[in-house]
Amino acid sequence: MVHDFLDQNGFLSQPNVEIxxxxxxxxxxLETIHAKEYLKAVRKISxxxxxxxxxxxxxxxxxxENASITSGATVTGARAVASGKVDHFLSPTGGFHHAKFEWGGGFCIFNDVAAAAYELKNLGYQRILIADFDVHHGNGTQTYFYNDPHVMQISFxxxxxxxxxxxGFIEDIGEGHGRGYNINMHFPMDSCDGVYRHAFDEIVxxxxxxxKPEFIIFLPGFDAHYKDRLAHLNLTTDLIRYITTYFHRMAHKFGQGQLGVLAGGGYTNESFKWGIGVVMSVLSGYKYEPPKQKPPFEDDKETWDIVQMNIQKVKRLVFSELGIWNIHNP
Ligand SMILES: [Zn+2]
Ligand SMILES: [Zn+2]
Incomplete structure (x- = not known):
């Protein structure tokens, strides 16, 4: 579906896009990210x-084999970026962020986010940012790097x-040397672009x-779109374009453009495709405009109050831990 969509919209014939x-x-x-017993169990089912x-x-x-290739695609992309073959990659199937060392679930078998981060660490990267904007918390990925200041995870x-x-509660900010490097921010049901963008600007x-990430692994979270069937946030692709543009810019600012996008969640085909189009548009520079969108709700005062409270809590716990109270938005 993704391949056909990209083809029909002209992305695959762009000179700077390759498969x-x-x-x-x-x-x-595999044996770094998963326990031998778990791998044995998956193989038996397979x-x-x-x-x-x-x-x-x-x-x-x-x-x-299926999980190994869909997760392997993320590592293939990370290697291609690290070697300088490409600047950015999009792994349409990637983002299996719920899988843990001894456990799979939430549609996730092997944790490709962790696999890519370990691969990059093996290649000598010191500062890897996992920016997880899937509507569900990146609970699996969080367990791998909870003590590790070389991998920062921000999950909205x-x-x-x-x-x-x-x-994925706000209080869970990491442990030991990793304290402050695990950031959770959550939103009440029916949150729209307005509160989300405000929280993004305040926190990220x-x-x-x-x-100053050398490499950014970004899950754009198409399941936070208002048309998505599995969740209750009300974002549009305007917001997805906004945060993708931001991480793309930061990848060029701090890491010579090293950015990988794992398309991950998204359970309504229509909004999933719009999201893919918007992300590919930002990465490739090729124009794509999804249809105009209007969520069924608007942010009300109660939503704003809860989100403001959550932002303050993140700042109080994380910013003070890292000593970054005085850094303002660029
Ligand atoms: Zn999700
Ligand atoms: Zn670029």
Whole structure:
């Protein structure tokens, strides 16, 4: 679907766009990100076609190979950027951020976000930013780098009080040397572009200016769109364009353009495709305009109050931990 969409909209005939062939995840990386017992269990499901990864994640014949190539695509992209072959990559299937060391679920088998970050660390990168704007918290990825100041994760998501995976509270800011490098910001149901953009402007630029990422792994979160069937935020592609443009600019400012986009979540085909078009437009410089969109709600006072409170809480906990109170938006 993504391939056809990009083709029909002229992206694939652009001189600066190329299709990379994904490699499956290496055994070494697989065993870095997942326990041997878990890999064995996935392989067994894969060979028999019976059993499930989790209650929401059914098994099927060949699931091991399928997950290995869809997650491997992210690592293939990261390597292509690191070697200078391309500036940016888009992995349409990537972003399996719920998978943990010994556990899969939430449609995620192997955690490609963690795999790419480990691969980059092995290549000598010191500051990797995971900017996770999927509507669900990046709970799996968070567990890998919770103590690690070389990997900063910023996750914006719907309130975990009612939203899967019921994790990702503002208080969870990392541990040990990693304290302050794990940032969770959440939003009440029906939040729209206005509050989201305000929270983004208040929280993200000071962190990025402080961290100066060499490589940015970005999950744009097409499931936060108002048309998405699995969640309750009300963003439009205007907001998706806004944050993609920001991370693209920061990648050029701090990391010679090194940016990988994992398209990840998105469960309504229409808005998913608009999101892909907008992201590809920012990365390639080729014009794409999705249809005008109007969410069914607007931000009300209660929403603003909750979001303002959450912003202050993030700043109080994280900014003071990192000592970045005085850095203002550029
Ligand atoms: Zn999601
Ligand atoms: Zn660029």
């Amino acid at each position: 990379l062939t994904p490699e499956p995840l290496s055994k070494e990386l 060979e028999t076609g019976r059993g499930e990864i989790a209650i929401d994640t059914p098994g099927f014949l060949g699931i091991f 998501h719907e309130d975990p009080e009612w939203m899967y995976p019921h994790d 630029p000071p962190l990025v200016e402080f961290f």
